[in-house]
Amino acid sequence: MLRSLTLRGRCLLAAGTAAALCAIVLDERDLLRVAAFVAALPLLAMWLSGRTRVALGARREVDPGRVAVGSDTTVRLHLGGRGRLPAAGLYLEDGVPYALGGRPHLRLDRPPGQHGTVVEYRIRPALRGIHRIGPLHTRVRDPFGLAESENELAGHSRLVAVPRVVSLTGLPAGSGLGAGEDGDRRLRAGHGEDDTMVREYRHGDDMRRVHWKMTARRDELMVRLEERPRHGGVTVLIDHRAAAHRGTGAQSSIEWAISAAASICLQLHARGQRVRLVTVDGSPLTGGVDGYSGGDGDTAVLDALAALQPSPRRDLMCGTDPGAGQELIAVLGSTTATGVTELTKLRPHGAHSRAVLLNVRRWSGESTDGGFDTGETASRLRASGWTVATADGPDSSIAAVWDHLCRQSSPMQHTAVPR
Known part of the structure; x- marks a missing residue:
């Protein structure tokens, strides 16, 4: 229990004390009695309030x-x-x-x-x-x-x-068809979603699963895959380095980036993609053993992003390919040439690599921003085969940036997103 005087009580106590001092100096006994009463009243009130018990x-x-x-x-x-x-x-x-x-x-x-x-x-x-x-x-x-x-x-x-989630439409061309489908070559025996999938025969496979038509066509034993083919999955990288972002509060660039990452993950889930959400060091934020989550992982993605704190890392250094050989969509803040080189050299040749690049200078309101040049960063990424769409300020629409990224999947189309 904490007892204290209100502002009114403190003023009354101060007035009583001052009156008592004046009464002593002037030798006014009547004034001293009044002053003592005034000073004692708030102290008595505090004692009584402390003794009050409320059964609640x-x-x-x-x-x-x-x-x-x-x-x-x-x-x-x-x-x-x-x-x-x-x-x-x-x-x-x-x-x-x-x-x-x-x-x-x-x-x-x-x-x-x-x-x-x-x-x-x-x-x-x-x-x-x-x-x-x-x-x-x-x-x-x-x-x-x-x-x-x-x-x-x-x-x-x-x-x-x-984070606030924005409704998105569409997917980048070839999304979800990453390399390394469990090391298997999965071939269609016909056409349509329910067609049989096959792979090469392996020692120990049940001979009753041999697909004789495809065996005759390829001149090697091929067996049926009863399960539907799994997409390679998509990795979404969120750049949450404090040094890479500008602005404060809900209008900061890091909050825009986190909202964009959340919206992208949920859009990929809605389209049946397996999504792996990782931080700047490549650590998975959600998912099972392999880090991937499906359509039922929306809650986990949003909860993980809700708890995400800015990282003290100064540069983008993953150490290994953050996309694990599969498709990568990176939401990036200010990135140095070293960070771009580190990120691009880790990606395997032919893997889909895409980036939403934030022009954080527009969030800071400054004409220069520590030597970071968004245009130069975008050019370096594109030169390495990346598809890039730029968010040009806090007023940029996440849906418009995403739509632009999807359109950029076509060759030779690399322009900035209009505000």
Whole structure:
């Protein structure tokens, strides 16, 4: 329990103390008595407020507990208990971070009663992240508002604010047809989605699975694959280096990049692609043993991006191919020539490599940005066979950039995205 004087109480105590000093100097006993009473009143109020016991229990409910940035959620406080409330009522203060809108101040004038009561308020997260709401405190004041005591009623609750997702359309040409399909050569025996898939015969294969028509055509034993072919998968790399981004808060370039990565992952999932989301060091953020997730991995992708923090790395150094030999879509901030060289040399020849390149200079509002040149970076990537689309500022539409990247899959079409 924490007891303290209100602003009114502190002013009254200061006035009483000053009057007492004046009374002593002037030798005014009547004034001294009044001053002593004035100074003692807030101290007495603080002692009484500390002795006030309110038999009250509380439970917090956040509905929904997972929400996109900019969307509303409701916090319900279920209060129960018996007994009388102080004459001045009961003040409730819930610990809400600034990113969620600030702390609400509520007042309870009636006791909850036998069946309890519910007090609710709404919050709207302005920033993604794993936010903690709480603790819930009660503030009991004396009737004159001179002192108050504070008690904790409920602990913390979690609210996950996931990145804002933009609806996208289309896929880049050849997306999902990465190299290295488990080392197998999978050939169609006919046409259509349900056609039989075959591969070369291996020692130990059941002879009943031999596809004689394809064996005769290729002049080697071929066996049926009963399962449908698996796409090689797509890796989405999110550049979350603090040094690679500019701006602050929800309008920073890193938040734009994270929102773009989330939107791309969900679009790939919706199109049946297996997606692997990795950080600047190539570490998977989601997925199973191989790091890939399917259409049921939307929640995992959004939760991982909600918790993602800026990396202290200065440059883009993965060490190994971040795409694991498959298709790669990188969402990049400011990248040096060394970072571009490191990234491109790790990619196998012929693998689909695409990049959404942020012109972070437009987020900083500065004409120069530490020597980083988005145009030069884009040229270096394209010279290495990458497909590049540029986000030219905070007003750039993620959907427009993605659409442009899809169109850039055609040869000899490399231009910047209009704002």
